[in-house]
Amino acid sequence: MTSKNDRFLRALRREPVDCTPVWLMRQAGRYLPEYRATRAKAGSFMGLATNPELACEVTLQPLERFDLDAAILFSDILTIPDAMGLGLSFAEGEGPRFARPVRNASDVAKLAVPDMETELRYVMDAVRLIRRELGGRVPLIGFSGSPWTLACYMIEGGGSDNFSRIKAMAFSEPALLHRLLSIVTDAVIAYLSAQRAAGAQALQVFDTWGGVLAPHHYREFSLPYLARIARELARGEGSERTPLIVFGKGNAPYLEELSDCGAEAVGVDWLVSLGEARRRTGGKVALQGNLDPATLYASPESIRAEARRALDSYAEVAGSRFGHVFNLGHGMSPDMDPAHVGVLVDAVHEFSRAAT
C-alpha cells in the first residue's frame, strides 16, 4: 500500500514534488493539549510509550490539526537500552535515568541485542497499528537513537552536561567503548529492520549527541557506526529501498562525510544555512531541516518570513526545491503554541507550491 500523500518519500528520493513536504521533530508532544490528556490517561511517559493503542493515538494527533506530510512513531530513543536491562525511568520534570548504567568491561560483557518481536514487541505493535490507522494518508517514519547517543545515556546513566564518563572511556579505554558501540549498533540495525518489516516507510537515526565530540572523536566513535547502519539496512534491498535519514545535532562540520555514509538523507540542525548544506553535500543526498525551533516562539509574520528564508536558501543552491524535506533543526518544546505550528506548516506548502 502506497501513501496517498507521497511527497515526503518522493523528496527523500530527490524526485519532483508539487510542494516541499514538512514534518516536525517531536510533532506529537506536550505542546498539544490532547497529548497531555492521553499522557495523563497512561499514567507515565513509559506507560504511554509501551502501550501501542495510546502510542498510536498520540502519533496521529498532530495530523488531525496540521497538514503534515509524515507521521513519526511515538516512542523514545532509549527503548533499546531499556530492553537490554538497564532499567529506564523518567522522573517527572527531569530527564531519563538508568538504574543500571554501563561503567566497565563486565557491564559491557552482559549486553546483548534484544529480541525485537518479544522484548520490543510493543514498538512493532505500535508501528503495525499506526500504519493501519493511518490508512495510507501519509507515510510513517520509524526511528532509533544513534549508537553514540545511546551509549552516552547508557554510560552516563542519564543526561549529562559534559559527558565526562563516556569521554573518559573514549580517551582512556577506546577498545571497550568500541565493543559497547558495536553491540548497540547491531541492536539499532535489528530495531530499524524490524520497524521496517512492521511497516515503517522511512527510518531516521537521531545522533543527538554526536556534536559534543571533537572531530577526531566524531570520526572514530559516531560516524563509522552511522555508516554501518546505512550499509546493513541497504543489504538485500532493491532500488525501492526504505529511505534512511541520518539526523545529527551539531553535524554541520561533517556534511561532506555524511553525504557519503550511505543514507538517503541528512537531517541538519539550524547552525548551518540550508544553502551551505546543499552546496557541501552536492545533491548526493536529500536534506531535511532546518528552522531554529525557537522560531516557533516568534510572531506569525516572523515564522512565515523564516520559513521562506529556509526554503529559498536551499532552492537557490539546488536550482529547485526538490530533495528538501522541511523540518525544524531540533525537536519542539512543550511551551510552544500549536497555532504557530499551523502557520509554519501552511507557509511551507504555500511558498514552495508557488515557486516549484
Place this chain on the structure above:
Amino acid sequence: MTSKNDRFLRALRREPVDCTPVWLMRQAGRYLPEYRATRAKAGSFMGLATNPELACEVTLQPLERFDLDAAILFSDILTIPDAMGLGLSFAEGEGPRFARPVRNASDVAKLAVPDMETELRYVMDAVRLIRRELGGRVPLIGFSGSPWTLACYMIEGGGSDNFSRIKAMAFSEPALLHRLLSIVTDAVIAYLSAQRAAGAQALQVFDTWGGVLAPHHYREFSLPYLARIARELARGEGSERTPLIVFGKGNAPYLEELSDCGAEAVGVDWLVSLGEARRRTGGKVALQGNLDPATLYASPESIRAEARRALDSYAEVAGSRFGHVFNLGHGMSPDMDPAHVGVLVDAVHEFSRAAT
C-alpha cells in the same frame, strides 16, 4: 613593567616563543581545595567576586600549583548587568538569576552604561591588586562577556535551554534587541578599557552563547558587536596595543569572519581541529585553544597524547608553533582532578619546547 614570562603576550602577537604558552579557562575555581576554602570564607560567590583581596587570592592560587603562563582576573561575566541594576544572585547549585530581567522597550530604556570606577570599582581594584601581587611573574588577562551573551542572561533572567525569550525578540523585535545590544556593547567597551587602564595586559571577550544562533542571526546579533568592541578598543592605541582575544563556543563556522574582526586572537572550542582553524584563519590572528575539557577526566597518558595532538595539529598547518596559546575549548569543571591539570600544563611546555 613587563612580565618576566611574556610567552603568552608574544604568542598573541605571533612572535617567536621558547615554548607554547598555556592557561586554562576557569583555572581558578572549585576544582581547587584552596579555592573552596576562600569561597567558604567569602560566604557567597558574589561575596568572593566583589572582594578585591579575596578575588586576588583565588586568581593567584592556580599559579602556585601549576606552571601557567597567564593569570586571569577572578570575576563573573555578569558584573555589567548587575551594575546596570538587574539584581544578580547565585542560588547554591543553580546558575545565575536576575531579579529584574529585561523584557520590553521600557526595560531597555532604563539601561545605562555603569560608571566603571564607582559601580564596578571592585573589579578595577581587583585588577590593580592582582597586578601588584603578581609582581610581573605572568601577564594578567581581563575579560568581559560578549554583548550577545550578556543579553541572553539579561533577557532570559538566567541560564536557558532554548533561549526562547531572546530569540523571540530577535525574530519579532530586532530593533529593540539591537538597542539593548548597543548599550551593552558601550558598557563592555568601557569595562574592558577600564580594566586595561587598571593594569590588564590582555583582554578576552567570552561569547559563550553566540553558537546557539542560526548563521544569519549570528551575523546580525553577535559578530558585528564583537567587531565594534575590537575597533573601539584599538582606537588611540599604538602598535603595542593590549591584545584582544575573542572566544566563542560554537564559533567554528565563523572563523574566517572572526579573523577579520579586528581582534589579535580568536579562541576556539574543541569542535574544530586547530589545524583546520589555522588554515581557515590564514595566520591573520593568533589562535587560542582547544582541548576538549573532558580530556582532563582521562588518564595522564591520554592527556599527554591529546596535548600533543592539539599542538601538532596547529603546527602542521602553521609551519611553526608560533601564534598559538594553548587552552581548553571551554572552562574547567569542579569535579576535575588538579593533578591532571599539572600533567597537561607540563606536557604542553615539554612537547612544544622540544619541537620549537
